[in-house]
Every structure is written in structure tokens, then in C-alpha cells.
Amino acid sequence: METFLRTWLEWPSVAHFIERYTWAWPLGETFHFFGIILLVGGVGMFDLRLLGFAKQLPVAAVRRLLPWGVTGFIFCLVTGFMFVTGVRANVPMGPYDVIRSNPWLQLKFLFIALAGLNLFAFYVTGMDRIVDKLGPGDSAPPLAKAIAFASLFLWLGVIYFGRLIPEGL
Amino acid sequence: MWDFLESIENSGFATYVRETPTWPAYSTVLALHTFGMAFLVGLSGVIALRVLGVVPELPLNPLKKLQPAIVIGFWVNAITGLILTTLAIRSLLANWDFYVKLVAIAFAVVSLVKMRHYAFGDSVPDDVVAAPEARRWAKAMLFFWGLAVLGGRLTAYATNIRMQSAAAVAVGAAILLLLARFVVRHSRRAKTTRDPVTTSQSVTVR
Secondary structure: OHHHHHHHHOOHHHHHHHHHOOOHHHHHHHHHHHHHHHHHHHHHHHHHHHOOOOOOOOHHHHHHHHHHHHHHHHHHHHHHHHHHHOHHHOOOOOHHHHHHHOHHHHHHHHHHHHHHHHHHHHHHOOHHHHHHOOOOOOOOOHHHHHHHHHHHHHHHHHHHHHHHHHHHO | OHHHHHHHHOOHHHHHHHHOOOOOOHHHHHHHHHHHHHHHHHHHHHHHHHHOOOOOOOOOHHHHHHHHHHHHHHHHHHHHHHHHHHHOHHHHHOOHHHHHHHHHHHHHHHHHHHHHHHHOOOOOOOOOOOOHHHHHHHHHHHHHHHHHHHHHHHOOOOHHHHHHHHHHHHHHHHHHHHHHHHHHHHHHHHHHHHOHHHHHHHHHHO
16 A cells, blocks of 8 residues: 555656646646635635624625635645655655654645545535525524534644645645 | 845744744744634625625625725734745845746736726626626636736746646646536536526626
């Protein structure tokens, strides 16, 4: 398993690209941040509405922002993949060793996975259909609020642990 | 003047935040700066998307309620930004990228205020398309927020890397904007075909 992960995570071409083109890393960082903004603007806004913020907005309309949040997540995923697989361009370690030794990166991955499970729970419990019917001024059911709170907490946690990653390198 | 700046940089507080190798110090201030940015730019971006007609389903006036979260985001950013500046104030003041960031933030805030001024009003129906002035300010705001984020990212790099990176971001952003424009127009056209009555009503209001 270790050999498989070491081989699979090591992308010399990405590390070489980052080393050769010095603009690649800052470009990735900038788009990672654009992704965070889209994620908070889309998913965070939806969570805030379910928690009772800007209640006059119908939930079905706010839901139209979710594709922007998903776009933001894809930005973060692609650039994050570049940071991990090309990490050798910045530190004398391979991606596998960085992931194994950096608790903040591990926590970030854990929170992303938990956010995914939380989203799964949102659909499995049927909350997606229930909240879609909420009009202006309507409150979300307690379970939907709990899921929204968890989502906001987990995504902010992802951002927080992401900022701590350099401390663990 | 330089001695004064040096004394700020070497103050007990700045030294603690900069050099303490524990998680509540530098990285946490940096994380709070990112939270502030995400809420400030993310939520004001939501208003801009509605004003630009990208998400026409959102009623316009209730978006005013986002203002407190946007203001909190701004102040979190201002306070943490000030703290981060004191940690390396001399090198930042010698970095033109830092000034680009500050000017971009100032223009973005002005654009946000102007956009709000033209977009919101008690007599404005929720389903109406925002005034052309509001749309212009929304575009300006998004541009300046993008520039501010870019400026913030690039302050840590050498001048030649900054120039190359800024050019790469500009090219990347232009390609993505064209792609987004195509996707939004395509989905709107698909919606018109699917639901001609509702869409023709909203087009009439425009």
C-alpha cells in the first residue's frame, strides 16, 4: 500500500513544471484563493440562509448559487492537487512523506471528507427536498440547520488547517 | 521614520506573533485574514452576481441583509491585515505590490458602496434587473477584489516572479471568464427553451 501511494502521489512532471516556471506556484495559490471565495460565496451563503440569515431569500433561489460553490471547490481541488503532487519543488520530501508527517494537512483532508459526508447526509435525509420548499421568511428544520452549521464549521476548518500546513513542513 | 517602523516590527507583540512557533500565533492571524476575505469578497460577490443578472432567481432587496456579514468580514480583514503588516512593515512598505493591494481594496470598497447605492431601493421590485450603473460598479468591484487577492498573494515573491505570475493570472482569469460567460448564456438559453413563459416575463421586466 505504501509503495502504491508513494508511486501514485509522486508526479515529477508537476514538480518539474513548478521548478521550471516560477509563476506556476503563485498562479495556483491565487486560483486556490479564488476557489475559497467562490466556495464561501456559494456553499457558505446557502448554509447561512438555512441558519436563518437573510431569511427573506427563498431557499430554492439561494440554491442556484451552489454551482458557483462547486466551481470554487474544483478550483481548490485542482490547485491543491498541484501543491501536493508538486511539493518536491519546494521541500526536500515527497508527497507521501509530507502527508504522513504533517498533522495539519491530515486534518484538512479529514475535514474535507467530513464535509463530503455531511453533504451526503443532506441528500440522504431528504433535507434537500424539504428546504427547497422554504419561501421568504420560512425557517429551516432543526436537522437542516444542524447540517448547515456542520458544513460551515467544516469548511472554515478546512481553510484554517490549510493555513497551518506550512507550520508542519 | 525608519527607526520608528523598526521599533514597531521589533515590539513584543509583533515578535510574539511572528516568531512563536505555536499554532495560535502567525498562522491563526493569517487564517482569520483568509476567513475575513472569504466572507467579504464571497458575499459581496453574491450581490454582484445577482446585479449582473447571473443568478436572476435571487430577489434583489433581501440581499441587503448580507451587509452585516460583509462589514464583519471587512473589519476582521482590516485588523488582521494591520497585525500582519506590523510583522514586516519595512519590507512591505518597500514593496509596490503592497500598494497595489491597498489601492485595489480602497477601489473595491468604493465600488461595493456605489453598487449597493444603485442596486437597492425600496421601490425596486425584487425580480427587476439592476440599473446599468449598478452593473458597472459590480464589474468594477469584482475586478478590484480580484486584483486585491492577487496583490496579497504576490507580496511574498520577487519582482520578476510577481510580474510573470500577474500575467499568468490575467490570462487564466480571462479564459475562465469567457468560459463562465459561455456556460451562463448556454444555460439561460436552455432555460428559455424549456420554460418560455416564465423567462419571457423576466425578459420583459428587463
